[in-house]
Amino acid sequence: MEYLKVEHLNKKFGDLEVIKDISISVEQGEVVSIIGPSGSGKSTVLRCITMLEKINGGSLYILGEKVCADDKDAGKVVYSDKEKLKKIKKNFGLVFQQFHLFPHFTVLRNVTEAMIHVAGIPKEQAEKEAKEVLSKLGLAEKYDAYPYQLSGGQQQRVSIARALALKPKILFFDEPTSALDPELTVEVLKVIKDLAKQKMTMIIVTHEMEFARQLSDRIIFMEKGVIRQQGTPEELFENPDERVKEFIGKLTM
Amino acid sequence: MNFTVMLAQLAGGMVKSVEIFVLTLLFSLPLGLVIAFGRMTKNGLICNITKIYISIMRGTPLMLQLIVVYFAPYYVFGMRIGSAYRFIAVILAFSLNYAAYFAEIYRSGIQSMPVGQYEAAYILGFSKTQTFTRIIMPQVIKRILPPVTNETITLVKDTSLAFALAEVEMFTTAKQIAAKETTIMPLMVAGVFYFIFNYIVAWTMEYFEKRLDYYR
Numbered sequence: 001m002e003y004l005k006v007e008h009l010n011k012k013f014g015d016l017e018v019i020k021d022i023s024i025s026v027e028q029g030e031v032v033s034i035i036g037p038s039g040s041g042k043s044t045v046l047r048c049i050t051m052l053e054k055i056n057g058g059s060l061y062i063l064g065e066k067v068c069a070d071d072k073d074a075g076k077v078v079y080s081d082k083e084k085l086k087k088i089k090k091n092f093g094l095v096f097q098q099f100h101l102f103p104h105f106t107v108l109r110n111v112t113e114a115m116i117h118v119a120g121i122p123k124e125q126a127e128k129e130a131k132e133v134l135s136k137l138g139l140a141e142k143y144d145a146y147p148y149q150l151s152g153g154q155q156q157r158v159s160i161a162r163a164l165a166l167k168p169k170i171l172f173f174d175e176p177t178s179a180l181d182p183e184l185t186v187e188v189l190k191v192i193k194d195l196a197k198q199k200m201t202m203i204i205v206t207h208e209m210e211f212a213r214q215l216s217d218r219i220i221f222m223e224k225g226v227i228r229q230q231g232t233p234e235e236l237f238e239n240p241d242e243r244v245k246e247f248i249g250k251l252t253m
Numbered sequence: 254m255n256f257t258v259m260l261a262q263l264a265g266g267m268v269k270s271v272e273i274f275v276l277t278l279l280f281s282l283p284l285g286l287v288i289a290f291g292r293m294t295k296n297g298l299i300c301n302i303t304k305i306y307i308s309i310m311r312g313t314p315l316m317l318q319l320i321v322v323y324f325a326p327y328y329v330f331g332m333r334i335g336s337a338y339r340f341i342a343v344i345l346a347f348s349l350n351y352a353a354y355f356a357e358i359y360r361s362g363i364q365s366m367p368v369g370q371y372e373a374a375y376i377l378g379f380s381k382t383q384t385f386t387r388i389i390m391p392q393v394i395k396r397i398l399p400p401v402t403n404e405t406i407t408l409v410k411d412t413s414l415a416f417a418l419a420e421v422e423m424f425t426t427a428k429q430i431a432a433k434e435t436t437i438m439p440l441m442v443a444g445v446f447y448f449i450f451n452y453i454v455a456w457t458m459e460y461f462e463k464r465l466d467y468y469r
Contacts, residue, residue: 052372089378100373104391104468113387114377148469159373166377 001028003063003170003201004049008070010057011041011048011225018044020225021058026170029199033212036222037247042205043097045222046174049203050094051085062088063169090119093163097175099155101147101162107134108143111162119166126165133161137191153184160191171195173204209248213237221247259430259439266426267446270412273343273422274450277408280348285355292360303356310353315346316417322346323418343415347408354404362397363389395465402458406451423447 004026011019019041026032034042047053049060051067055077059069065088071078079085101110111130115121121129131143137157147155156176163171173192177185189211195202196215206212212219213233220230221244229241240248291303310318323342326332366389374384413424421429427443 050376052375086378089376094376096369096373098369100367100369102370102373102388104395114379117383117387118378146468162377 001064002026002061003028003030004203005061006045006049006058007060008058009045009048009055009060011044011053012056018225019048019055022222022225022227023058024220024227026201026203028201030217031196031200031202031204031215032218032220033216034203034205034220034222035207035209035212035247036228040222041225042222043174046094046172046203046205050092050172051089052094054079063091090166091168092170092172093166093168094172094174095156095160095163095176097178099147099152099159099179101155101159103147106144106146107139107150107158110147110158111165114162115165130161130165133165134158137161138187151184152180153187156180156184156188157191160188164195170201170203173202173206175205175207177206177208223247259442262426262430263423263439263442263446266421266423267450269415269420269422270409270424270450273347273412273415273420274409276344277347277351277412278405280344281351281355284348284352286359288352288356289359289363292356293363307353307356310350311357315350315411316414318350319343319346319414319417322349339418339420343418343420347411347415351404351408355401358397358400358404359393361400362393365396366392395462398458398462398465402455405454405458409451409454410447 002025004024006022006024009019009022009024010017022041022045024032024045034045036042044053048055049062055068057070057077059077060067065084066080067085067088068077068079070076080088102113105113108127108130111134112123112126115126115130116123119126131140134140134143137160139154139157139161142150142154142158147158150158156179160176176192177188180188185208189208192202192204192211193215204212204216216233218230219233219236221228221236221240223243229236229244236244237248288303288306291299292307294300319342322345323334323339326338327334370388370392371384374388379388412422415422416425416428419425423446424443427439430439431437
């Protein structure tokens, strides 16, 4: 089943067109990485899909449900009504580069707060489930810690647990390791790898080339707001187009 | 007049000062939040009205505001002003004035919150109200406690302005005794009273700050 469909996405900040006519399709269980130089619009694409930004053109479907689409009569993109968007939003989670944990809550409450007050899970059950997710991510000792007491890698794992606890069908990652040192990066990447093994549908914006290569079913290379090349890791790394070659080549220098 | 009598009279005035202090906080703290929302709304009209309100409240003397609030019913509506209204006018003027200052403190706190907190809450599905009450406000309170303490301490000293409406609080009492007995002693004692009052206020606020010290 097609979990995500993006068609002819267009995004402007004022007069500046940052995303130009991008189409992406992701099937259930697929892991898709989006790579490319800074300022290429990778994160913006993710923010558009997760409804943190409104798009200026194109259409967007999540699990077959319409988030928004071009309306020829209105001459602009029309979003589905609030209730529908709310329902659609329950199907995905997003992990941020800067974690964005809630500093005034313990690790456990960071995870349970939305389970209880958004998903309506009873407190005891929510805590039980949250503890399971956290311990799977190696955070069993940290239920009562506050985010400031954790390392960056631990914080990012809590934020992954927070997203997973709501049982999303799609998980988006916005440069999940860019704020971490190499050691901590490894511990977060391991978690994402495990999720891939469990066939979690994931779209990952990343600078970790080797990781994207190992993990992804498909890699999308973006530059200047357009998709320059996309394909399986083999296609992209073995037959890169000129610009992609240049980008990857710089890494292996 | 002996020292004990003077102390007793000042303590009597002190009760009035404390009343003004407590009632003003009671009304101005929540009212400030309403004004802060008005100031931050996208509705241009409401935003501009609150902006003008805040600039008048901050830009004119509190003493003048006391007088305006006291005489407004007579000059604007032709109503007779009873003596019972005097204390109400004091509380009203103080509350309206302090709410403007608190509103700006709230606004600074709310706007200093990183946008990531809102985005994380949005993605997790929290409603706007939930996001504000569960995620944003608890953190804002921690951030604004120091400036709120400042304002609260100023309020303790500002209560002496109630004399403008002949409301006999502590400093007015002190001045009356000072004039009658031709000594500045009562004024000095009043100073000590204010200092102790504010010491308690500062200590209490510090207690709250410590209570919120469990996270960074």
